[in-house]
Amino acid sequence: MDVxxxxxxxxxxxxxxxxxxxASMVLFEAPPTEKVYYEKELQTVESSFQTDDPEDEAPAETAVVEEEPVVEPEPVPEVPDVRVMDEIEKEIILQSWQFQDFFDRSSKLVERALNSKSDSLVDYTMADEGRKEVNTGRGIKSVCTFSDDRLTKNRSVTDLSWSPRHPELCLASYTKPASSLADQPDGLLLLWNTHVPTRPEFQFHAQSDITTSAFSPFHPTLLLGGTYSGQILIWDTRTKHTPVLKTPLSSNGHTHPVSAMHLVGTQNAHQxxxxSTDGLVCTWTLDMLANPIEVLELAHNPLDATNxxxxxxxxxxxxxxxxxxTGTFWVGTEEGAVYQANRYDRAGAKAGINPMESYTGHDAVITGLDFHPLNVQSPHDFSDLFLTSSADWTVRLWRARSPTKQATSTTPSHRVIQSLHVFEEANDFVWDVKWSPVHPAVFGCVDGSGRFSVYDLNMDVEVPSASVMLEDGKAGNKLAWEAAGQIVxxxxxxxxxxVYDVGELGKPRAGQEEFVAFQRTLGEFSGSHGGASRY
Incomplete structure (x- = not known):
């Protein structure tokens, strides 16, 4: 082996x-770091991940998160001290027209909502939800009474009408108060609401007694009135108290009390x-009342030897x-006769009173005249029928004849037309009479004894179908039907x-039964007078 x-x-x-x-060692005991676990459903809004997918309904996974940093709340801003107004500043605000206008409108809305049995948010002008409880019987039921001791005390109602657009609004005009006060105007026009019967919705003033008033059917905010001084006035519900237009006190228009008014024509062409009580007939346009566009004086023919x-x-x-x-009309007079008159000259007839005919029967002044309304659902035309009321305690039914030619040397100079029927159940002067706007055979009347009567000629032609005595037995001056024919x-x-609800008396039966029955009743009237019936 090698070394x-x-x-x-x-x-x-x-x-x-x-x-x-x-070696020596030093031991320190320290607790372990705590681990925080959060479920997924706690980290999100519950509704943010809602889904219909069944796979998303699996159990939520857990996740380990670190501790969130602490967020300090934002400092709350200091509220400045509220300055308290003194009594002078409060009085200035309370007397300002802006505050009074706001308070007046708001209080009416709140009071209307509290008095109404329906939802105050419903547009009751377009439906019947805002009406009072409906009378389902054939009697007359009292609904409410419009009265204000401060405004209407010692006054008398001179005219009455219902709004053609808002069925809950009623317009009433008043005479000068018997005891004149410094803060009360001579002429007063009040707009009442059946949902707020405790006070008027609007009030308007005039310098003279308002003898007649009406809504404008073509302008829902305009109110028309005639006065004892002869002025024609127009008020606007968007303004306060005073008229927006009026005729001047001059000889160009009326100089005697205005007795009646009618708006004739269509939406685009109306007058x-x-x-007035002196027999003067004037025609006006609503946008210009400085001068009448037509003036007609009604007078008897002085050459008529029979009068x-x-x-x-x-x-x-x-x-x-x-x-x-629009061209031919009938007038009631203080002498108790009714005459047909023409506004314009026509073939064979001049403008003015037709001297060939007079509707004679009443023995005292005629207090009301109303033509039968035209019903488009009726197969028969009853628009030539009219009623008159008189201070002789009667109501008479007439049929208007077609305008005839003026008298000539070969024709009789005068012809007396008798009424179709006489209603003699009144206990005093009959002050007004009106046809129902929906039932062809129903009309109402009021008399000086305080009796309100409703006649249904299809049921009885001699006595009223229902009647009621007014509260406190006061005399009734005027009568007006609401457009639906159930509220009077x-x-x-x-x-x-x-305000009264006539119930089933104001509702015609379905179909044409009421019109056919009324046609038969008119035939009996014509037969009893010995004349041929056109019905």
Whole structure:
């Protein structure tokens, strides 16, 4: 063996053994770091991951997150000190027109909502939800009374009408108070609401007694009125108290009290026709009241030898136009007769009173005249029928004849037309009469004894089908039907307006039964007078 090969092996066996030594150690005990685990459903909004996929309904996975840093809340801003107004500043705000207008409108809305049995958010002008409880019987039921001791005391109602657009609104005009007060106007026009009967919705003033009033059917915010001084006034519900237009006090228009008015024509072409107690008929356009566009004086023919009168003047108390007619009208007079008149000259007839005919029967002043409304659902035309009321305690039914030619040397100079029927159940002067707007055979009337009566000619032609005495037994001055034909307003001499529900009396039967029955009733009237019936 070679010496060089043996030497490395011997050297490896001869390595020194490591020496061990003692060492000291210091131990510290520390708790382990806490690990926080959050479920997935706690990290998100519950509704943000809602889905209909069934795979998403698997159990939520857990995840390890670190501790969130603490967010310090934002400092709350300091609220400045509120300045308290003194009494002078409060009074200035309370007296300002902006605050009074806001308070007036808001209080009416709140009061209307509290008095209404329906949802105050429903548009009750487009439906019947806002009405009072409906009367389902054939009797007359009291609904409410419009009265205000401060405004209507010692006054009398002169005219009454219902809004054609808003069925809950009723317009009433009043005379000058018996005991004049410094803060009360002579003429008063109040707009009442059946949902707020305790106070008027609007009030308007005039310098003279308002003798007649009406809504404008073509302008829902305009109110029309005639006065004792002869002025024609127009109010707007968007303004306060005073008229927006009025005629001047001059000889160009009326100089006597305005007795009646009618708005004739269509939406695009209409005119206001008024008449006064001196027989003057004036025609106006609503946008210009400085001068009438037409003036017509009604008078008797002085050459008529059959009329033994001291004067030829005609004192008009009321007048009316048949439905759809604008040129021919009928007038009631203080002498108790009714005359047909023309606004314009026509073939064979001149403008003015027709001297060939007079509707004679009443023995006292005529207080009301109303033509039968035109019903588009009826197969029969009753628009030539009209009613008159009088201070002779009667109501009469007439049929208007077609305008005839003026008298000539070969024709009779005068012809008396008799009424179709006389209703004599009144206990006093009959102050007004009106047809129902929906039932062909129903009309109502009021008299001086305080009796409100409703007649249904298809049921009985002699006595009223229902009647009621007004509250406190005061005389009824005016009568007005609401467009639906079930609510009736009665103007009273003590200044109140009493509202009644006539129930089933105001509702015609389904189909054409009521019209056919009324046609048969009119045939009996014509036969009893010996004349041929056109019905």
């Amino acid at each position: 060089e090969e043996v030497a490395p092996a011997a050297e490896m066996r001869l390595k020194p053994v490591p020496k061990l030594a003692m 206001l026709v008024t008449t 033994l009168r001291v004067t030829n003047e005609i004192a008009v108390t009321c007048f009316g136009f048949p439905a759809g007619e 307003g009665v103007g009273v001499s003590d200044g109140s307006v009493q």
